[in-house]
Amino acid sequence: MRKVISLFLLAALTFSAALPLGAAGKVPRKAPEFVIQGTDGGEKLLSSYKGKTVLLALMFTTCPHCQNISTILSKIAPDYTAKGVQILGATFDASAPRDYQKFNAAFVKGFPCGFSTQPNVLQFLGLTPDEPFFVPVLVFIDKTGMIRSQYIGDEKFLSNPDVNIRAELDKMLKPAQPK
Numbered sequence: 001m002r003k004v005i006s007l008f009l010l011a012a013l014t015f016s017a018a019l020p021l022g023a024a025g026k027v028p029r030k031a032p033e034f035v036i037q038g039t040d041g042g043e044k045l046l047s048s049y050k051g052k053t054v055l056l057a058l059m060f061t062t063c064p065h066c067q068n069i070s071t072i073l074s075k076i077a078p079d080y081t082a083k084g085v086q087i088l089g090a091t092f093d094a095s096a097p098r099d100y101q102k103f104n105a106a107f108v109k110g111f112p113c114g115f116s117t118q119p120n121v122l123q124f125l126g127l128t129p130d131e132p133f134f135v136p137v138l139v140f141i142d143k144t145g146m147i148r149s150q151y152i153g154d155e156k157f158l159s160n161p162d163v164n165i166r167a168e169l170d171k172m173l174k175p176a177q178p179k
Contacts, residue, residue: 036116059090062093081110
């Protein structure tokens with residue numbers, strides 16, 4: 001009986017590990033509206049970047065992985081701005097409204113980074129408040145406003161972020177092949 005239960009649990013864990021990020025987290029999907037507070041003293045709507053390829057980084061100000069991603073994105077941004085790519089950042093930990101400017105001064109160069117709230121970020125990602133997640137989260141949005149891919153902080157994609165982010169952006173910038 002223990003073997004049957006163990007096999008059942010192993011199968012359940014294997015199946016759940018292969019599930020996409022939340023039911024609404026399936027890609028591609030239309031990007032819902034998202035507001036980033038504090039950028040340039042106001043707020044920015046994600047929809048205002050329609051017509052550009054967007055990489056949205058969702059981060060915590062206190063997370064060393066997020067700080068590292070911001071530094072990497074700061075190096076990538078100048079190489080892709082002329083290609084029609086807009087990198088955006090939003091911090092969303094509890095101290096983000098207070099600390100995002102210090103975070104930006106230390107880690108962000110060449111792209112706007114403001115703050116949001118955890119409920120807004122979870123809603124954008126299609127997650128419920130009780131679903132676990134890791135930061136940073138990178139969301140790649142095409143020119144038409146469709147989320148083409150998203151990567152959560154513990155995924156292999158982020159084990160070599162500079163190379164993988166550039167490859168994902170290059171893939172999105174390739175002209176569509178005629179069918």
